[in-house]
Amino acid sequence: MNAGPRPDEFGAGERLAVSVRDLARGFGEKTVLDGINFDIRDGEFVALIGKSGSGKSTLLRALADLDDDATSSGVIRIPDNLSVLFQDSRLLPWQNVIDNITLGLRDADARDRGLAMLRDVGLAGRENAWPNELSGGEQQRVALARSLARGPSLLIADEPFGALDALTRIKMHELLFRLIAVHRPTVLLVTHDVDEALVLANRVIVMDEGRIIRDIAVDLPYPRDKTHPHFADNRRALLSALGVVTHV
Amino acid sequence: MTYEADAYSLGLAGREHRAADAPVGAVHATLCRKSRFMPGRLPRGGVLFGPIALLVIWQLASLIGILPEKLLAAPTTAVATFYDMIVEGTLAPHFFASATRAYLGLGIGVALGIALALASGLSRVGEASIDALVQIKRAVPSLALIPLAILWLGIGETMKIAIITTSVLVPVYINTHAGLRGIDLRYVELARTVGLSYREFITRVALPGALPGFFTGLRLAVTTCWTALVVLEQINTTEGVGYLMSRARDYGQTDVIVVGLAIYAVLGLTSDLTVRYFERRALSYRRVLGA
Ligand SMILES: Nc1ncnc2c1ncn2[C@@H]1O[C@H](COP(=O)(O)OP(=O)(O)OP(=O)(O)O)[C@@H](O)[C@H]1O
Ligand SMILES: [Mg+2]
Numbered sequence: 001m002n003a004g005p006r007p008d009e010f011g012a013g014e015r016l017a018v019s020v021r022d023l024a025r026g027f028g029e030k031t032v033l034d035g036i037n038f039d040i041r042d043g044e045f046v047a048l049i050g051k052s053g054s055g056k057s058t059l060l061r062a063l064a065d066l067d068d069d070a071t072s073s074g075v076i077r078i079p080d081n082l083s084v085l086f087q088d089s090r091l092l093p094w095q096n097v098i099d100n101i102t103l104g105l106r107d108a109d110a111r112d113r114g115l116a117m118l119r120d121v122g123l124a125g126r127e128n129a130w131p132n133e134l135s136g137g138e139q140q141r142v143a144l145a146r147s148l149a150r151g152p153s154l155l156i157a158d159e160p161f162g163a164l165d166a167l168t169r170i171k172m173h174e175l176l177f178r179l180i181a182v183h184r185p186t187v188l189l190v191t192h193d194v195d196e197a198l199v200l201a202n203r204v205i206v207m208d209e210g211r212i213i214r215d216i217a218v219d220l221p222y223p224r225d226k227t228h229p230h231f232a233d234n235r236r237a238l239l240s241a242l243g244v245v246t247h248v
Numbered sequence: 249m250t251y252e253a254d255a256y257s258l259g260l261a262g263r264e265h266r267a268a269d270a271p272v273g274a275v276h277a278t279l280c281r282k283s284r285f286m287p288g289r290l291p292r293g294g295v296l297f298g299p300i301a302l303l304v305i306w307q308l309a310s311l312i313g314i315l316p317e318k319l320l321a322a323p324t325t326a327v328a329t330f331y332d333m334i335v336e337g338t339l340a341p342h343f344f345a346s347a348t349r350a351y352l353g354l355g356i357g358v359a360l361g362i363a364l365a366l367a368s369g370l371s372r373v374g375e376a377s378i379d380a381l382v383q384i385k386r387a388v389p390s391l392a393l394i395p396l397a398i399l400w401l402g403i404g405e406t407m408k409i410a411i412i413t414t415s416v417l418v419p420v421y422i423n424t425h426a427g428l429r430g431i432d433l434r435y436v437e438l439a440r441t442v443g444l445s446y447r448e449f450i451t452r453v454a455l456p457g458a459l460p461g462f463f464t465g466l467r468l469a470v471t472t473c474w475t476a477l478v479v480l481e482q483i484n485t486t487e488g489v490g491y492l493m494s495r496a497r498d499y500g501q502t503d504v505i506v507v508g509l510a511i512y513a514v515l516g517l518t519s520d521l522t523v524r525y526f527e528r529r530a531l532s533y534r535r536v537l538g539a
Contacts, residue, residue: 084441092435094459103442130533
């Protein structure tokens with residue numbers, strides 16, 4: 001459904017960042033993912049939506065190689081330097097903010113890069129704070145700093161803003177957008193929120209019962225205007241793919 | 249007992265006062281809300297009220313003769329005896345003999361407990377060979393091992409320290425092991441996604457995660473080591489607080505018995521406070537109610 005490269009803000013190129021073929025995953029007798037095929041080009045921002053239980057998290061865990069307990073088949077081609085952003089900030093409570101950000105980084109300037117990232121997420125000066133001393137939104141910003149500080153070429157995120165209030169969420173969208181524009185990783189973001197997908201992504205994949213049922217390109221200029229007629233069209237298309245009938 | 253009621257309401261009054269004085273409305277609200285679910289903070293030294301009340305009653309009972317000297321010496325008599333024993337230099341050797349046994353046993357037991365917990369918490373072979381054994385040991389009271397220990401190690405210091413070691417080892421092992429095994433799987437996932445090496449995983453995730461459990465074990469251990477001592481010091485020894493007390497029993501010196509009890513109490517309390525101090529420092533990242 002995606003024909004050729006599009007020039008856009010994220011500068012999606014011709015090269016493939018991710019390529020998934022005939023992916024299947026199951027737990028015991030239960031098949032959770034079945035016949036998943038898709039590619040993501042370098043620099044694309046892809047949102048993955050679908051009903052609860054449709055297999056989104058399972059797909060991300062397969063990509064992040066976190067699913068030892070599943071029966072698996074299929075081929076995944078994915079960059080080595082990928083970062084994962086979880087729904088919970090998943091900061092180690094016994095490490096201060098900067099040590100959390102540089103966790104697993106071994107190069108000499110890791111700390112400096114970590115501090116710069118911390119500044120970028122608007123938390124300059126909090127490097128020595130404990131995670132417990134931060135608000136939920138601040139913790140998630142530290143988690144974002146942690147995932148970007150390792151200069152990933154692919155960022156995969158499973159409902160990273162799901163636990164935040166609506167206002168903080170909008171701020172996080174702006175922050176994420178700004179940082180993505182600078183660091184330019186390819187992004188695969190799972191969300192429940194159709195609007196979130198349409199505000200951020202230039203492509204939306206819809207899953208249902210372990211399969212991909214829609215793959216929609218979102219050709220709207222950034223920053224996205226929710227009142228734009230095409231925004232509403234896309235929104236309706238996605239909602240109907242999710243089985244929601246709207247009268248809006 | 250009106251005194252008790254007074255001291256308690258004193259604590260409440262103190263807190264409400266602070267709330268009323270707080271300049272910012274938000275602060276006021278927080279303090280009030282907290283107070284509805286939790287009793288207010290005691291004023292400084294407030295926890296000492298119970299022990300002091302007990303001492304006063306005890307002293308009064310001795311004075312008016314309800315409590316005869318041959319059953320229990322008055323606190324003041326015990327204090328005088330304590331002073332005499334210090335001046336005569338009869339207490340110090342017993343005290344140091346006991347402290348040496350207790351802390352030697354504690355040191356070895358804690359070290360062994362940690363080593364076993366790490367071996368069994370971090371490897372399957374370790375868990376297979378160690379865990380069930382320690383669990384079985386846990387079911388057997390250490391003091392029940394004394395007869396065997398005497399046959400193997402004699403009735404000297406080695407046997408005493410070995411018994412203390414085994415009784416200290418168990419709580420340290422159990423709690424540290426539980427801490428290691430109970431590490432949040434989400435952190436294990438995180439460690440994988442950020443590419444930690446095994447060594448980094450141990451030092452930055454597993455060990456810090458097990459630290460709260462270790463401290464719980466350590467707090468149990470410091471009191472356990474003194475408990476075991478009381479019994480052990482009745483066996484073939486001429487030095488130690490326990491020996492002092494059993495000899496005093498033979499002579500009916502209840503004041504010396506009280507001195508011995510007080511020494512155990514003070515040592516137990518200071519050990520616990522010391523551990524808690526280090527615990528608070530090491531776990532300062534946690535904001536816990538009452539911290
Ligand atoms: N470890 C597991 N063992 C057994 N079943 C599992 C396991 N993980 C996921 N499943 C099942 O796989 C299905 C898909 O789960 P998944 O978490 O991928 O859904 P999701 O699309 O992320 O849902 P949500 O939007 O609610 O997060 C569910 O039916 C779930 O019960
Ligand atoms: Mg999910």
